[in-house]
């Protein structure tokens with residue numbers, strides 16, 4: 524039975540870079556995102572360049588019915604999925620109460636619910652087939668609360684906690700679970716969240732998607748529990764454990780508030 528890595532959010536940014544890094548290693552892929560045209564041309568390009576089989580499925584992960592459709596499609600196909608990369612996600616920036624509720628709900632659907640459902644469905648399949656690997660994409664945002672991006676930071680804290688929990692639960696079944704915690708990475712993320720990123724773009728904190736993907740794939744090879752790419756991000760992930768929580772909340776809120784375009788106190 525042919526084996527595949529399934530990557531959500533593979534139409535751009537970190538997901539696309541992970542797809543390319545895996546194709547370079549000869550992995551067959553199933554790409555999932557909303558933009559069908561982008562997926563089609565990426566599938567064609569990766570097949571041409573690396574001689575791997577690349578399938579794709581257009582799915583809006585904020586729509587539970589579409590997620591059900593995707594899972595049914597995967598169930599019916601004669602494929603073994605031995606790597607799941609739950610990468611699709613987005614952020615919203617600014618005061619929580621001033622956001623459109625529909626957008627906040629979509630954030631929870633994509634960043635939390637769809638990711639959890641895919642872990643559940645494909646995790647079961649991996650256990651039945653005797654093993655597999657799951658990589659969930661959280662963020663350095665997962666290590667603290669994030670006023671003025673509260674829902675996004677909370678969603679990533681959930682992803683980190685779920686991934687660590689599942690890692691322990693599934694290790695006896697040969698299923699390895701890792702979580703990727705990137706820091707600021709050059710992608711459409713900031714534009715989609717309507718954040719001001721000009722200052723960040725110029726800073727040495729910003730990594731490329733390709734760097735993040737390379738370190739993610741190396742982390743998977745080593746079966747790392749938490750993959751935090753680069754020493755600067757490791758510092759960003761570590762400092763909230765050392766500083767008083769009230770100070771962390773205050774400082775992170777100040778940064779988020781100013782990058783959301785709202786004046787900091």
Ligand SMILES: NC(=O)c1ccc[n+]([C@@H]2O[C@H](COP(=O)([O-])OP(=O)(O)OC[C@H]3O[C@@H](n4cnc5c(N)ncnc54)[C@H](OP(=O)(O)O)[C@@H]3O)[C@@H](O)[C@H]2O)c1
Nearest residue numbers: 532534535536537556557558584611612662707708710712
């Ligand atoms: N960039 C950063 O600084 C950064 C830092 C830490 C963590 N992350 C995380 O990294 C992941 C990838 O983000 P990125 O930086 O690569 O941003 P990106 O370039 O905007 O990519 C987001 C991906 O998610 C997909 N997606 C969004 N909403 C979707 C939906 N409703 N249904 C299906 N797919 C959806 C998008 O595809 P379609 O538009 O085609 O649907 C796209 O492929 C996210 O989970 C993000 O939270 C990013």
